[in-house]
Amino acid sequence: MSGRLPVAGRADVRRAAVRLIRADGRVFAAVLGLNVLAAAAGLVGPWLLGRMIDDVRAGGGVEAVDGPALVILGSAIVQVLLARWAGYVGYRFGERTLARVREEFVERTLTLPASVVERAGTGDLMARGTVDVTAVGNTLRDTGPQLLISGAQALFVLVAVFAIDPLLGGCGVLGLAGIGGALRWYLRRARTAYLAEGAATSEVAEVLSATASGARTVEAFGLRERRIRASRDALETSRVTRMRTLFLRSVFFPAVEISYVVPVVAVLLVGGALHARGTLSLGTVVAATLYLHRLAEPLDQILNQVEQLQSSGASFARVEGLARAPRAEPAGSPVPVDDRIDVTGVRYAYDRGGEVLRGVDLSVRPGERLAVVGPSGAGKTTLSRLLAGVDAPGSGTVTVGRVPVVALDPEQLRRHVVLVTQEHHVFLGTVRDNLLIAEPSAGDAELWAALAVVGADDWAGELPDGLDTELGPEALRVDGSRAQQLALARVVLADPHTLVLDEATALLDPATARHTERALAAVLEGRTVIAIAHRLHTAHDADRVAVMEDGRLTELGTHDELVAAEGPYAALWHSWHGERSPGDD
Numbered sequence: 131m132s133g134r135l136p137v138a139g140r141a142d143v144r145r146a147a148v149r150l151i152r153a154d155g156r157v158f159a160a161v162l163g164l165n166v167l168a169a170a171a172g173l174v175g176p177w178l179l180g181r182m183i184d185d186v187r188a189g190g191g192v193e194a195v196d197g198p199a200l201v202i203l204g205s206a207i208v209q210v211l212l213a214r215w216a217g218y219v220g221y222r223f224g225e226r227t228l229a230r231v232r233e234e235f236v237e238r239t240l241t242l243p244a245s246v247v248e249r250a251g252t253g254d255l256m257a258r259g260t261v262d263v264t265a266v267g268n269t270l271r272d273t274g275p276q277l278l279i280s281g282a283q284a285l286f287v288l289v290a291v292f293a294i295d296p297l298l299g300g301c302g303v304l305g306l307a308g309i310g311g312a313l314r315w316y317l318r319r320a321r322t323a324y325l326a327e328g329a330a331t332s333e334v335a336e337v338l339s340a341t342a343s344g345a346r347t348v349e350a351f352g353l354r355e356r357r358i359r360a361s362r363d364a365l366e367t368s369r370v371t372r373m374r375t376l377f378l379r380s381v382f383f384p385a386v387e388i389s390y391v392v393p394v395v396a397v398l399l400v401g402g403a404l405h406a407r408g409t410l411s412l413g414t415v416v417a418a419t420l421y422l423h424r425l426a427e428p429l430d431q432i433l434n435q436v437e438q439l440q441s442s443g444a445s446f447a448r449v450e451g452l453a454r455a456p457r458a459e460p461a462g463s464p465v466p467v468d469d470r471i472d473v474t475g476v477r478y479a480y481d482r483g484g485e486v487l488r489g490v491d492l493s494v495r496p497g498e499r500l501a502v503v504g505p506s507g508a509g510k511t512t513l514s515r516l517l518a519g520v521d522a523p524g525s526g527t528v529t530v531g532r533v534p535v536v537a538l539d540p541e542q543l544r545r546h547v548v549l550v551t552q553e554h555h556v557f558l559g560t561v562r563d564n565l566l567i568a569e570p571s572a573g574d575a576e577l578w579a580a581l582a583v584v585g586a587d588d589w590a591g592e593l594p595d596g597l598d599t600e601l602g603p604e605a606l607r608v609d610g611s612r613a614q615q616l617a618l619a620r621v622v623l624a625d626p627h628t629l630v631l632d633e634a635t636a637l638l639d640p641a642t643a644r645h646t647e648r649a650l651a652a653v654l655e656g657r658t659v660i661a662i663a664h665r666l667h668t669a670h671d672a673d674r675v676a677v678m679e680d681g682r683l684t685e686l687g688t689h690d691e692l693v694a695a696e697g698p699y700a701a702l703w704h705s706w707h708g709e710r711s712p713g714d715d
Contacts, residue, residue: 135246135254137325138450143443146450150227156222157538161278164216171212173290174205176420183413216279223554224271231266232447235259236450239539244520247454253336258452261331262445269442273435274602280431291397291418295410298418301400302425305393309429312385313436316378326445330368332448375441386433391618392427397422459539466538466546469496469627469658471517476526478512486512487523488681496627496657501669502662503702504678510662511551514632517660518549530628548626553572554613561590561616562597569622580622586615628658666706675699 138146153159178198186195225611239247239255247255341348350355403413473492477572479485487509494500502510515521516528519535528535530546538546557564565577572580577597581587589612593599599606608616621629661668669675670689677692677699679686685692685699692699 134301134329135448137453138447138449140321140447142454143447143450146453148444149269150230153230154223154226155220155435156560157226161216161223163220163276164212164283165282166286168209168212168216168279169286171205171209172283172424173286173421175202176417176605177290177294177422178202179413179417179420181413181417183411183416184646185413200693205577209380212385217276220274220278221271224267224269224274225330227270228263228267231270232263235452238455242452242455247284248520253334253339255334256339257328257335257421258448259646262448263444265445266449269438269446273438273442273521276431276445277435277439280428280435283428284425284432287421287428287655291421294414294418294421295401298397298401298410298415301396302393302418302422305396305422306389306429308392309386309390309433311525312389313384313433315441316382316538317436319378320375320440321444323371323378324441325447327368327375328444328448330364330371334361334364334368337361358600383433386430390429393422393425394419412607424700453582464537465542466529466531466533468531470531471547471628471658471660472527472529472532473517474527474529475515476513476516476523478509478524485524485699486518486681489526490683492676492683492686494628494660496658498674498694499659499672500674500676501672503669503699504677509681510678511632514549514551514630514660514662517628518547518630519543520549524528545626546632548621548624549630550617550621551632554610554617555599556608556613556616559601560575560595560600561593561599564601564616565597565619565623568623572623576623577619580619581615583622584615584618586612586619588668628659631661631663666703669699669703677702 182198291302337360337403397418471494476490478487522536581590
């Protein structure tokens, strides 16, 4: 789909991983050190066992067994303690690092322009913030520490075999060549396959999210079969990508399991032949064989973790990809000289459609109430998005105080222009939490005043815990009209000089909507209000009315002027009142 969020490249992922390790470098060094010590302690047993065999064959008595046996027991206990300590420290390192990943993800998400999120789809962002972040967390918490432990053990075992006898060490390494071949085959294909699987998962989430949120539209326009087909297509793509990764694993792991046996057999054959010739002692052959036999477990863990790393590496690339997404303008953007809004020669077209706005020119004076009306598809909502800086015009300019709206940093933009649509959201938390989003420093008196402005103080005052009442699916549910009132109360607290209302009261009943609009008009005296609505009483109360048709501004004037002109607005007005236009006589 167009506008998909970017995915980080291999180099970006490596740099991000190094940055996370450096952020907690001392703990990471402690994890490495403890794993090295645990691996070193694990080498004592096989070496002493080989010595015991040689000593017994040479005629040694009980003392040749008792002493080394106690040392073997002690080294095993030390290894277990060090390994558990390393696991504990590694787990803490993983949790702290995961917290940083989550915080960075949330911070980057909140700085994404709204247009980027809308084009990418909430499903992709949700999948990255849940499935992908969880996969990264599991790797940091479990896979990472285990990989370090197993890696240290494998390295020390190989060194120990070479120290016992270089020839046997060479046989062991050559016997592992099959694992190297299988690993190269797997790694060449795994990242692409797991990235495709992650993208398919995002697509499934996006389709389901869009279908659920637009259920009423789907039902109203008879889109049930179309949405079912879209869901089935997304699920089929997801199935195919998952089968691909399953195929890679089903080839990789059997090849590896077979390869574990090869070095042990090679050492037994070569070592046995050398022992028969008297070149090597039996203890040396036994010790080398035990070392290589023990090598299978850490190698198995490493290769299992490699498979997990490919999956989580693809997830990390998707999470880290947000760093490459377009960002909102940084702080320090130009400061508007006044509150005047000018739209000059604006044209706009969506990625997969024709031109929606065709050369719109409009000026809105500070403190003016402007109503924008017109039939569905005329471009009203698109114009509202350009006025609020959500999207940038394809050509032409939209400025506030002679500064392009899209050039304002998020904080400046919020203080100048706020867009309120018929869509609304109640955040998990209390009523107070939902209101403080707009103005964190607001006191209770200001919060109640904002609720009173939008007519929500009556029902809010009856809540069991007042402003501290919990809202959400598992707490108090609020209906659409109350949720919209909370959204409007946040606008009052944000206190911008210009409000763009795109069907903002559509979910309120007519009486409540009328009261809310009048209350907003009274409180926002001296501020600019641009209202886009189908209810023409809004246009009647406005200072001027702009009429849009087919992406063009066709009429502009006061309500009385446009009714007297007997143009498109007059036809809408008479139709809304159930009257016949004089031109129809």
